[in-house]
Amino acid sequence: MRGRVNTALVTGGALVGLVVLAALVSFVWTPHDPTYVDAANKLREPGGGHLLGADKFGRDTLSQLMVGARTTLYVGVVAVGIAALLGTPLGVLAGMTPRGWQAELVMRVNDLVFAFPALLLAVMLGAVYGAGTLTAMIAIGVATVPAFARVARAATMQVMVTDYILAARAAGRRRTAIAVRHVLPNIGSVLIVQASVSFAIAILAEAALSFLGFGTRPPTPSWGRMLQESQELLFSTPRLALWPGLAIALAVLGFNLLGDGLRDHLDPKLRRVRAEG
Amino acid sequence: MLKVDRLSVHAGPVELVREVSFGIAPGERVGLIGESGSGKSLTALSLMGLLPEGVTATGTARLEGRDLVGVPERRLKDLRGRRVSMVFQEPMTALNPLMRVGAQVTEVMTLHGVPAARARERAVELLGRVRLPQPAQVARAYPHQLSGGQRQRVMLAIALANEPDLLICDEPTTALDVTVQKQMLELIAEVAPALLFITHDLAVVASVCDRVLVMYGGRVVESGPLREVFARPRHRYTEGLLAASRLTPRGTRLATIAGSVPPAGHFPGGCVFRNRCPHATPACESEPALTGDGHAFACWHPHG
Amino acid sequence: MILYLLKRLAVLLASTAVAGAVVFAFMAVLPGDPAEIALGVNATPEAVARLRAEFGTDRPPVVQFLDWFGGLLQGDFGTSYVTSSPVGEQIGDRLGVTAVLVAGGMLIALLVAVPVGTFAAVHHRDPLGAAISAASQVGLAVPAFLAGILLVFVFAVRAQALPSGGYVPLAEDPAGWLRGLLLPWLSLGLVQAAVLTRYVRSAVLDVMREDYLRTARAKGRGRMGALWRHGLRNAAVPVVTVLGLQLATLLVGAVVVERVFVIPGLGDLLLNGVAGRDLLLVQGVVMVLVVAVLLINFVVDVCYAALDPRLRGTR
Numbered sequence: 001m002r003g004r005v006n007t008a009l010v011t012g013g014a015l016v017g018l019v020v021l022a023a024l025v026s027f028v029w030t031p032h033d034p035t036y037v038d039a040a041n042k043l044r045e046p047g048g049g050h051l052l053g054a055d056k057f058g059r060d061t062l063s064q065l066m067v068g069a070r071t072t073l074y075v076g077v078v079a080v081g082i083a084a085l086l087g088t089p090l091g092v093l094a095g096m097t098p099r100g101w102q103a104e105l106v107m108r109v110n111d112l113v114f115a116f117p118a119l120l121l122a123v124m125l126g127a128v129y130g131a132g133t134l135t136a137m138i139a140i141g142v143a144t145v146p147a148f149a150r151v152a153r154a155a156t157m158q159v160m161v162t163d164y165i166l167a168a169r170a171a172g173r174r175r176t177a178i179a180v181r182h183v184l185p186n187i188g189s190v191l192i193v194q195a196s197v198s199f200a201i202a203i204l205a206e207a208a209l210s211f212l213g214f215g216t217r218p219p220t221p222s223w224g225r226m227l228q229e230s231q232e233l234l235f236s237t238p239r240l241a242l243w244p245g246l247a248i249a250l251a252v253l254g255f256n257l258l259g260d261g262l263r264d265h266l267d268p269k270l271r272r273v274r275a276e277g
Numbered sequence: 278m279l280k281v282d283r284l285s286v287h288a289g290p291v292e293l294v295r296e297v298s299f300g301i302a303p304g305e306r307v308g309l310i311g312e313s314g315s316g317k318s319l320t321a322l323s324l325m326g327l328l329p330e331g332v333t334a335t336g337t338a339r340l341e342g343r344d345l346v347g348v349p350e351r352r353l354k355d356l357r358g359r360r361v362s363m364v365f366q367e368p369m370t371a372l373n374p375l376m377r378v379g380a381q382v383t384e385v386m387t388l389h390g391v392p393a394a395r396a397r398e399r400a401v402e403l404l405g406r407v408r409l410p411q412p413a414q415v416a417r418a419y420p421h422q423l424s425g426g427q428r429q430r431v432m433l434a435i436a437l438a439n440e441p442d443l444l445i446c447d448e449p450t451t452a453l454d455v456t457v458q459k460q461m462l463e464l465i466a467e468v469a470p471a472l473l474f475i476t477h478d479l480a481v482v483a484s485v486c487d488r489v490l491v492m493y494g495g496r497v498v499e500s501g502p503l504r505e506v507f508a509r510p511r512h513r514y515t516e517g518l519l520a521a522s523r524l525t526p527r528g529t530r531l532a533t534i535a536g537s538v539p540p541a542g543h544f545p546g547g548c549v550f551r552n553r554c555p556h557a558t559p560a561c562e563s564e565p566a567l568t569g570d571g572h573a574f575a576c577w578h579p580h581g
Numbered sequence: 582m583i584l585y586l587l588k589r590l591a592v593l594l595a596s597t598a599v600a601g602a603v604v605f606a607f608m609a610v611l612p613g614d615p616a617e618i619a620l621g622v623n624a625t626p627e628a629v630a631r632l633r634a635e636f637g638t639d640r641p642p643v644v645q646f647l648d649w650f651g652g653l654l655q656g657d658f659g660t661s662y663v664t665s666s667p668v669g670e671q672i673g674d675r676l677g678v679t680a681v682l683v684a685g686g687m688l689i690a691l692l693v694a695v696p697v698g699t700f701a702a703v704h705h706r707d708p709l710g711a712a713i714s715a716a717s718q719v720g721l722a723v724p725a726f727l728a729g730i731l732l733v734f735v736f737a738v739r740a741q742a743l744p745s746g747g748y749v750p751l752a753e754d755p756a757g758w759l760r761g762l763l764l765p766w767l768s769l770g771l772v773q774a775a776v777l778t779r780y781v782r783s784a785v786l787d788v789m790r791e792d793y794l795r796t797a798r799a800k801g802r803g804r805m806g807a808l809w810r811h812g813l814r815n816a817a818v819p820v821v822t823v824l825g826l827q828l829a830t831l832l833v834g835a836v837v838v839e840r841v842f843v844i845p846g847l848g849d850l851l852l853n854g855v856a857g858r859d860l861l862l863v864q865g866v867v868m869v870l871v872v873a874v875l876l877i878n879f880v881v882d883v884c885y886a887a888l889d890p891r892l893r894g895t896r
Contacts, residue, residue: 112596112603115874117833120867124607127855127863204724208837211726212852231730231841234745235738245727253722260718327798330706350803358801365799370792373811374891384810385800419890435800 009261012196015254019247023069032060034067035219052243055226056233061240064221065247071222072203072251075137075215079202080195082141083148088191090145091152092179098157106153110146118143118205122214131214140205144198151194155187162186189266196259200252207248223248278303278471279324279443284336284346286319286328286495291542294319294495296336298567301443306472308486308503310479310518314538316495317475321445324473325363326353341442359389362436364465366448368429372420378431379404379416385438403434407464426457430464437468444469448476479522483507491515494549495541501572511572511579514550548577585886593879600871601653605646608864636662649864658865663857668865671850676869678748679846682765682835687828689770690777697774698781703808705786714782720775725834729768729841736764746843765842769834773827780823784816791815818888825881829874 031051038058046053052061090110094103122131122139129135159165159182168178209215210224218225223244230240279301286294294316301307309317323334324345338345340360345353365371372381379400386396404412407430420428429449436444446465450458458481465472466485474485482489482503489506491499491514499512510516517534536553545552551561556578567575633639637648652659658668697713704710723731737745743764749757788794789812797807836848843849847866854862886892 108592108596111592111878112599114829115596115600115871115878116603117829117870117874119833119836120870123851123855124604124863124867127858128607128610200722207724208726212837212840227727227730234730234734238734238738241730241734245730248724248727249719249722251722252724253719256718256721325799327795354798354801354803354806356801357799363799365792365796367792371796373793373797373815375814375889376811384797388801421891432796435796 006261006265008257009265012254012257012259012261015250016258019069019073019251019254022066023073026063026066026070030060030063030066032063034059034063034221036060046239053239055229055240061226061243064226065223065243067221068223068226068244068247069251071133071216071220072206075133075140075206076199076202076255078137079140079144079205080198082138083144083198084191084195086142087145087148088152088184091149091154092156092183092187094149095153095156096160096175096179096183098160103153106149110149113142114146116143119208119212119214122205122209123212126214131209131217133216133220136206136209136215139209140202143205144202147198148191148194151190152187155190156183159183159186189262193259193263193266196255196262200255200259203248203252203255279338279340279473281324281338282336284320284323284334284338286316286323286332286334288332288541292495293332293541294323294334297492297495297497299490299497299500301471301473303442303471305488306466306469306474306486308482308489309473309475309492310477310482310489311492312477312518312538314541315492317492318447320492321363321447321473321475324445325357325361326350327357327363355389358385358435358441359439360441361443361445362439362441363445363447364429364432364436364449366451368425368432368452371432372428374420376419377416378418378420378423382416382431382434382438385435389439391439399438400434403438404431406437406468407431407434408460409434424457426453426461429453429461433461433465433468441470443471443473445473446475449474450481451476451478479507479519491518494539494544496549496575497567498550498576499572499574500567501569501574505572509572509581511569511574511581512550512576513554513556513578513580515574516580517553548575582886585892586883589879589882593875596875597872598650600875601650601868602646604864604867604871605642605649608860609642609645649861653868658868659861661859661861663859663862668861671862672847672865672869675845675847675850678844679832679835679839679848682762682769682838682844682846683828683831685762685766686769686773686831686835687824689766690773690827690831691824693770693774694777694781698778699785699808699813701778701782702785702789703805705782713778717775717778717782720772721779723772723775724837725768725772726837726841728772729764729838732764732768733841746841748842748844761842761844765838765844768838768841769831772834773831777820777823777827780820781816784819785812787819788812788816814888818885821881821884821888825877828877832870832873 031049036059038054040058042054042056042058044054044058049060052065054060055064090106094106097103118140121143122136125135125139126132165178165182168182173181206215206222207224207227210222211228213225213228215224216222226244227241227248230237230244233240281300282298283296284294284298285292285296297316297320299307309320311317319328319332322328324338324340326345326348328334334346336346340356343356343360345356345361372378379397382400382403383393383396386399387393391399401412401416404415409415409427409430415423415427415431420431423431429452433449444465446469449465450461453461462481462485465474472485474482476482486503489500489503490497491506491512493514499506499510499515506515507519510519514534521533534553535555539552547562547564548554548557551557554561558578560577565575565577567573630639637645640648649659656669658672660667661671701710701713701717733745736743744761745764746761748761751758785808789808791812793815794807794812797811798804802810835846836851838844839846839848840852847869851863851866851870853859854866
């Protein structure tokens, strides 16, 4: 209904906006050099020039968080991009020929890739090519392909039975033309929602990988590694775990809420009121 | 036997059914007709105490002296399926897909105190009584293995299981094939103790019922013996409904009622039909009462 | 039903074989010759060649793969080039620990999510139902390892009630075993419960709108009675799918949580293997985890058929 505020969309948008803003600002300004090791500021308490304090190497926490946002978004964008670019065409193909061998092949491969979670892929890739942001992004992206392919396939199958597609097919339009002109625009909203949700999952995966030492390599700041470094100091300086933990949770919450909000916003069917009588 | 008095249904501030009153005698078959959105299903659901969340009923309805409206769920659920039963419109979704048909028929009896073994036996009898071939086999089937018509027969068997005083059918044949429809209607007319039959299809009502209530905009606008109402409709809405359903000779225009049914809460004050009525005058701005013995109607400018 | 099972089983076996090939191919491109690494830089070419022949790495990759995969099918994971100990034994020791970790986490998730999700669905119009939805949304945003750190902070650092890590075998000290696993279980279970609660809620909510629930009430069941007798099993069908997916994430989550709590499970073994460039060990652990995911999918498919007669394809 018009005029009713979509709380999930607004809250999610605000949180995501905050992360994006922090990342953008970090390109031009951070309170301190996030990688500058300064023995004088070791484990410095919050206050003064260090709003959120400093870690065991004297690096400024706020600056690290801001650049960490950049890393997080970078990994998310590339991973979701890989998943969408590979998964969508495969899903559409499978959805347009639901009984063809292509669909069978796509779904079987999908199930197989699904058996390799992002973390396993990243560890394998890391073992072969060395761990780093790139291998983490590729691993998360490839592991997310099945989710996109499944959603795209399901949405395509729904669109394929609508009258306008039947009309286009009856008119003898080529399959690729139907896919590009009719199917893609109609499953777009579903894919956008999926992208938002996948982004949240990618953030979680990147954090986990960096925590294990299979993600972003030092000295590039990353929320997951900040957490890992803080763990040994949990007894003495718990705030070092608090900030990156909060950053991860809020970013993931933001993308999840954004996905939910978009779903409600783009899919009016979900808001229908059952009219009886 | 059933006596409904000034039954109203509200969804928040919106009045969906307004002061409906009628009665059903034992063995009587009453049709409730009207377009979708007229409030006929809500009327039926309020008699069952099955209104959707957020929708409430006021007024009184008594079945053999027992109150059906405004009583706690605990008391109502004892009556449901025992004294009053209902068959719904959609046979495809009305049965639990994960449960064998026989168990679903048995359930309604064991719920009301019939011993399990006796109920199982009787379930097969009932399936036979609604003319399902090989009832013992049907009892072991799952709903998805049956056709729509067969499933609706199962629903009827469930409804009849405890020999209720009143059977309510809400568009029971609308979702079925035409050939199956006829058999189903004959069966309902044959087995129903007393019947409240809801439909938008006048031909269906004519083949099943003795008396009709015509609803529009949440009100009963005309009621009376079927033959009389159909032969000499008085309310302008009933007149339009009958004209629209009549087979027209080739070349003549099909008569329709102007405009469409407004959404709930957007009916005009006074006579609810006046914004679509060709005979409306300023007099229609005040509400006409349902008057007349036997054949009653609520119209300032009745036909004939 | 039997045909369906056989078909699923064939898919399981084929997927396992292909997954094995993928894992093997991945590891085969690993730079560095295990024999050269084992002998160091000063080794003579003859010695390297001899060790290669011993390891079998001088054979064509296809032969090596068939040898390795054939061994897997018989439970033989090969002998590590690095530690010279049988990989299968190492995995066997750790598998039990990880399995207990995952099972406990899943159990906690189910025990929390099913009642809470159902409650939230039944009370979806009340503030309490909305509060549960909001809480589960927040829980969804917390990764298991972060939950682990939080729990350590609360129960180990502040309350000093439970150990912050470490693992005691059950046979040695049952109480210590339980105390050591409690926080890891909770970190995995509570996060998973948040996810599951949402699915249970929406599944129950969907079922509550079904016509057959109205039928059940028309028979004389109360709201909760109808939901209990007819709703929950129907709601279980979509929830079981999610449960399968969740078990897979839980398995991966366990790898990370083992790191947080210093628990000697498969994840720990895997990461050690990578650090020590122990090729066969990494291959073996990855294979075990992948097969576990495939097996879970298989079991989910079977559960489906058991739950829903429409999928059995029999008359």
